[in-house]
Amino acid sequence: MKSKAKESADKSTFKKLRRLYIFALLTIAITVVLSQLLIQYNLKRQLSDSRIINISGKQRMLSQKLTKEVLILNFVTDTAKSKQEIFRINETLSLWKSTHYNLEKGNDSLGFPKEKSPNLLALFTSIKPHFDSIVSATTQFLINNKEHKNKKENQKLVQTILENEGVFLLKMNQIVSKYDHEALDKVTLQRKTEYVIFGFTLLILLLELIFIFKPTNQKVEKLISKLLLSEKKALKLAYNTEIISEIKENSVKELKSLNYAMENTLLYCRVAPDGSLIHIGEKFSKLLQYNPFVSDKTFSQVLTPIEKEQLTISRIISEKQRSGWQGELNITNRKGESLWLDISMVPVTIKKEESELLIICFDITERKKAEQEVERLNTENVTNKINQQKIISSKIVENQENEQNRIAREIHDGIGQMLTGLKFSLESINLDDKEKAAQKIEYLKKLSLDIIKGVRTATFNLMPPELSDHGIVSSIAKLTQELSKLTGKNILFYNKTNFDKRLDSLIEINIYRLTQEAINNALKYAESTHIIVQLSHSSTILSITIDDNGKGFDINAAEKKRNSESGMGLLFMKERIQYINGRVFINSIPDEGTRITFNIPI
Known part of the structure; x- marks a missing residue:
């Protein structure tokens, strides 16, 4: 009877805890869903704000493009090209006007709001006269160009466009800044709202910790204590010869698995102090293409057929058989290929006065190749940079020589010849013949002006x-x-x-x-x-x-x-x-x- 009453009480407790868990999960789920709905709503508004800011920034580019195209058209004299420029300006003007009106009046399809803050309304009101002036001046300018008349008026219209374009850019910057500021206010409001939701969620978690998780934890601790006690009793009952035998069998299996793993994953072998090979792993023998059943070779002979490399390995084993050794060796296999091995020799004592060397290797050939390739690429890069700098230096020297030669030619062919002519003309003046002397003096004046102009041109090219x-x-x-x-x-x-x-x-x-x-x-x-x-x-x-x-x-x-x-x-x-x-x-x-x-x- 007591056990049945206890089971009934436990079931009642678990049902109560289950209901509380369901309530807690539902509360968290509702909070998360509401939070996501609010975030998605605000993100949708922010996407609209970012589109407005992007289009507003584009308006500045369009105004500059319109001004540039008007300036180019103002200097175009070719009729065919003039028509192309007029068509291009009309396209730019149409896009600029429609975009501005959509920003000012709103557009549902583009997501531009019709309602605006008082500050934005004031900014659009202040920019309107400059916008209208540019539109009016551009339109009249295009009409005049189509009819090929009023060139003086066109110059005034171009000046009007340039004067209003700078003010329009300034006002448009203020509008973009205002849109950005209002978007920031929306983000700040969203962040505050998310903080409130976050605080509410933390409060729910705290209440669940106090009224649900803590009681559940206490109940689970009691159950675990009972299970641990039952386990101890079961282990005492199961502690017999059969279990000990099973443990030994498992140990043998683990040793076999460990031996198999070493044979097939590690490059290792056992070597006697005199250098003869005791045992070699399967993976190591495959790498060296060595038959492990042949036991009449030393470790150095197994590694490489090259006699010089064999002597180096034998010397290392002889000198380091007691202290051990670690390092990298470059060997040549039986195919004539170069291999790099990271070798560790560890002395192991088997019995008293009986020892051997446990040798573990890692194949680092690919790493060495990569290091050599990196070194080659670095050397090549340095060489390319040096060659490029040489080309630059040679071109600079060549340009300097060309400039000096050009100046020398200008002085020799132009100024030099004129000075020579000036000298001969001065020497040929006959003061007794006043009429011819006056003519030569006038010629000398003109020649002097040409010389001055040539000197000024040469000095202007050197340093204006x-x-x-x-x-x-x-x-x-x-x-x-x-x-x-x-x-x-x-x-x-x-x-x-x-x-x-x-x-x-x-x-x-x-x-x-x-x-x-x-x-x-x-x-x-x-x-x-x-x-x-x-x-x-x-x-x-x-x-x-x-x-x-x-x-x-x-x-x-x-x-x-x-x-x-x-x-x-x-x-x-x-x-x-x-x-x-x-x-x-x-x-x-x-x-x-x-x-x-x-x-x-x-």
């Missing part, structure tokens, strides 16, 4: 006086003007942020040379007709962008041609920009044009 006198902005402006006059191409310069600071002379000359190199490449290789040089800056970065409408090139292919003129040109450009801790970005599309941007810390 604008650079040392007025700085980088004035020198780049002068450079574009001079090259535009010389080549007849449209080369324009814009100081977008009105940068007027002076930099270190070394930085200024490198910036000037980089800009000069980029413009010359656009003229020489890209066959460009329009080149736009834009300068802008922030508090830490000075940025110079050179855009051309040339034939473009494949950047990867050019960089691979290290020995060609174009490949070396890119390499020199990168070397020079790195010298002043700057960075260069090159983006080129074949048959469309190239953009090169230099960013220099200031």
Whole structure:
């Protein structure tokens, strides 16, 4: 009766614990599901926010693209190309307008909300006049270009677009920042909500620990104590000869398994102090291609057929049979292949005054091959770098020699000949013949002006006086003007942020040379007709962008041609920009044009 009552009480207790476990699991499951639903809802809202921020950032790019295309169209004279540029501007303008209206008014299909915060409404209101001005000016500009009239008005329209584009970018930056700030507020709210759910879950776990797990633990401890007591009694009853015999049999099986594992997994053998082989493992014998039933060979003869290597191994066994030895050996097997073994010799005492060597090996041939290959690759890499540096040095010296020869030719063929002519003309003046003397003096004046112009051209190529006198902005402006006059191409310069600071002379000359190199490449290789040089800056970065409408090139292919003129040109450009801790970005599309941007810390 007592046992039945006890069983009934135990069943009642377990049923109660089971109900409590089910309740606890359901509570945790509901909490997790609610938490996931809330997280998924907030993630969906954040995806919409990220899309809005991305589209808002794209608006800035579209406004810059629209301005660039208007500037290019303003200088295009070819009718067919003008039509292509007008079509491209219409596409950009249409996309820009539709995107802006969707951001401002909202779009359900794109997930853009129609309701906005007061701050965003105020920002869209403030940006609207500049947006409308750009749209109106661009539209009128396109109409004038289609009808081929009002060129003066077009210049005013281009100026209007440039003036409003900078303000539009600034306002758009504020809108993107505001969208980002509001998204951050949503994430902060979500994090607080998750903290509340997390705290609630911890509270449930604590209550379950107190009212469910602790009582269950006590009950289980009692059951385990009873089981352990029963086990001890069973072991005492089972402790007899049969169990001892079974234990011995298991030990024999374990020894056999251990011996089999050593034979087939380890490279090991037993060697007598005189070097003769006592026993060799199966895996080791397969590696060395040795018949283990042949017992008339020493360990050194088993390892290698090469006599010199046998003498080295025998000497090691003779000297280290008492102290042991560990090291790496390179041997040649019977096929003539080179093997590397990591060998450990351990002295083992069998009986009094009777010992042997237990030799355990690891095949490290592949590792050694890998190490040799890594060493070869490192050596090859160093050699390539040295050769590349030699090429760069030789090209620098070659360019210096070419520049010196060019200057010498200019001075000899141009200035030198004019000075010689000046000398002879001066000597031939006859003051008695005033009319001819006056004519020669006028000729000498013109010749003197040509000489002065030649000297100025030569000195401008060496070191433009604008650079040392007025700085980088004035020198780049002068450079574009001079090259535009010389080549007849449209080369324009814009100081977008009105940068007027002076930099270190070394930085200024490198910036000037980089800009000069980029413009010359656009003229020489890209066959460009329009080149736009834009300068802008922030508090830490000075940025110079050179855009051309040339034939473009494949950047990867050019960089691979290290020995060609174009490949070396890119390499020199990168070397020079790195010298002043700057960075260069090159983006080129074949048959469309190239953009090169230099960013220099200031």
